[in-house]
Amino acid sequence: MKIIKVKDYEELSKHAASYLIEKVRKTPNMVLGLATGGTSEGTYQNMINDYKENQTSYKGITTFNLDEYIGLDGDNENSYRFFMDTHLFNYLDIDKSKTHVPRGDGKDTLKECDTYELLIKEHGGIDLQLLGIGGNGHIGFNEPGSSFQSRTRIIELADSTRQANARFFERLEDVPALAITMGIATIMESKEIVLLASGEGKREAIKRLLHGEVSEDFPASILNKHSHVTIIADEAALTGLN
Numbered sequence: 001m002k003i004i005k006v007k008d009y010e011e012l013s014k015h016a017a018s019y020l021i022e023k024v025r026k027t028p029n030m031v032l033g034l035a036t037g038g039t040s041e042g043t044y045q046n047m048i049n050d051y052k053e054n055q056t057s058y059k060g061i062t063t064f065n066l067d068e069y070i071g072l073d074g075d076n077e078n079s080y081r082f083f084m085d086t087h088l089f090n091y092l093d094i095d096k097s098k099t100h101v102p103r104g105d106g107k108d109t110l111k112e113c114d115t116y117e118l119l120i121k122e123h124g125g126i127d128l129q130l131l132g133i134g135g136n137g138h139i140g141f142n143e144p145g146s147s148f149q150s151r152t153r154i155i156e157l158a159d160s161t162r163q164a165n166a167r168f169f170e171r172l173e174d175v176p177a178l179a180i181t182m183g184i185a186t187i188m189e190s191k192e193i194v195l196l197a198s199g200e201g202k203r204e205a206i207k208r209l210l211h212g213e214v215s216e217d218f219p220a221s222i223l224n225k226h227s228h229v230t231i232i233a234d235e236a237a238l239t240g241l242n
C-alpha cells in the first residue's frame with residue numbers, strides 16, 4: 001500500500017485530481033469508479049477547473065459510483081446521482097449515459113443490485129476506484145460486519161453513518177436507513193484503488209487501516225490484501241502514524 005502524505009485538504013484535492021486526470025489522459029476509455037461524500041468534493045472541483053483550463057476529455061470514460069441511498073430518486077438533492085451531476089458530470093464533456101449510479105428510487109431494488117453488478121462485468125470491471133473512508137471503516141456503504149465476499153446489495157446504514165451524513169440533510173430523520181452499495185468483493189476486483197482521507201476525524205480509521213488486523217469488523221482493512229492501493233491523506237489524518 002502506497003501512502004502519499006499531503007499538507008491539507010486543499011493539497012489532497014489537487015493531488016487526487018491530478019492523479020485521476022493523468023490516468024484519464026493516458027487511458028481515455030477507462031472505467032472509473034467514483035465516490036461521493038465531503039472528501040471527494042474538492043477533487044471533483046479541481047477536475048472541473050482542469051477541464052476548463054485544459055479541456056481534458058471525458059467523452060470515452062465510463063463511470064460507476066459506489067453507492068446510493070434507497071428512497072431518493074435522482075432528482076432529490078440528497079441523492080448521490082444528484083451529487084455527482086452537480087459536483088462533476090454537468091461540468092465535463094462526459095456522456096451522461098455512460099455514468100452509472102445505482103438507482104435508489106426503491107423500485108425493484110434487488111434487481112437493480114444484480115443489474116449493476118452485471119453492468120460492471122460487461123464493461124470489463126473497474127480500472128480505478130476512488131474511495132473515501134467512514135469513521136467506522138466503511139468503504140462504499142459497506143458497514144462493519146459486511147462480508148468480504150459481498151457484492152452489490154442492499155445494506156442497512158449504521159447509526160454512526162446516518163449521524164455523520166445528517167449534515168447534508170435537514171434533519172437526522174431524513175437520512176435514509178437503507179442504501180445500495182457495491183460489495184467488498186466488487187470493490188476489491190478493481191484493478192487499482194485510491195483512497196482519500198482528510199482531517200483528524202479520519203485519524204483513528206486510518207490508524208486501524210494501516211496497523212489493525214484484517215477483519216470484517218473493519219471493512220477497509222481488506223484493502224491490505226489488494227495489490228495496487230494508494231492512500232492520499234493529509235497531515236491531520238496521519239498525525240502520530242509512521
Ligand SMILES: O=P(O)(O)OC[C@H]1O[C@](O)(CO)[C@@H](O)[C@@H]1O
Pocket residue numbers: 035036037038039040131132133134140141161165
Ligand atoms: O467523505 P466523507 O463525507 O467523510 O464520507 C466518507 C465516505 O462515506 C460515504 O459518504 C458514505 O457514508 C462515502 O460515500 C464516502 O466515501
